[in-house]
Amino acid sequence: MDHPIESGADGALPHADYRCGLVALAGRPNVGKSTLLNALIGFRLSIVSPRPQTTRHRILGIASSEAGQILYVDTPGLHRGAKRAMNRSLNRAARAAISDVDLVVQVIEAGRWTDEDEALYAALTEQKAPRLLVINKVDLSKDKAALLPFVATLSEQHDYDEIHYVSALKKKGLAELERAILARLPVRAPVYGEDEITDRSERFLAAEMVREQLMLRLDQELPYATTVEIEQFSDRPDGVAEIHAVIWVERDGQKAIVIGQGGAQLKAIGSAARRHMERLFERKVFLKLWVKVREGWVDDEAMLKKFGYTD
Known part of the structure; x- marks a missing residue:
């Protein structure tokens, strides 16, 4: 995928600690990546449905604030056993998206860790970018205490910089996630205007x-x-x-x-x-x-x- 940072801004920082970078939202199909993207940018950009394979293309969502500009990349979900050319194309697009970013956010469902989640994690460990884990749909967990051993096991077996609990649908936990993302982006001038929300036509x-x-x-x-x-x-x-x-x-x-x-x-x-x-x-x-x-x-x-x- 083309790295939009390379297109460049004029190099002027709004302030000394202004940050800007590409952040991939990655995960298996139907974990809520598109809903999370829409919630983070405050705009209904990426299409959403209850079905897997809703996202078929790389979607760039731009979130600008006084602190920085986050360029979120909503990627197709990685499919295991992709037998059709369409699925193979989606997998290539997803892998390309995570190979050229400043940070990767792996999104999973609360209480669920599947073979597809594990396969994606293995792909992420091949990249140099830092990674956060986002446990989405926590609003659907009736017993929040039951998540603790689940997360403890994940933490023991996988290496993430931080773990965040969110409900993209209810817009819970997003401010803390955004702060964690910005803290890991490079000091860099904005690439897009503050009123732009995507690079798509x-x-x-x-x-x-x-x-x-x-x-x-x-x-x-x-x-x-x-x-x-x-x-x-x-x-x-x-x-x-x-x-x-x-x-x-x-x-x-x-x-x-x-x-x-x-x-x-x-x-x-x-x-x-x-x-x-x-x-x-x-x-x-x-x-x-x-x-x-x-x-x-x-x-x-x-x-x-x-x-x-x-x-």
């Missing part, structure tokens, strides 16, 4: 918001056979953003499900995505959706590249 974010609705509204495995491509994004003279998007699926039967009876499902997906876009883009949006079939796109390296799934 509106075009990219529009595709993600359509895909979020697919993840939320479609049953079980179907969302993993879909992706979204923006064919047109333009601002009309009346100030409306006109967006044409294609939802790609693998089979005709999947196309029928996405469209729904009388087009009801596709209309609901489009309406919800459009409302999110209008809030994020701060202008009216005209959204047109199509559903097209491309057999085996999930295993087609050329198609994955076309859809933006790169390292």
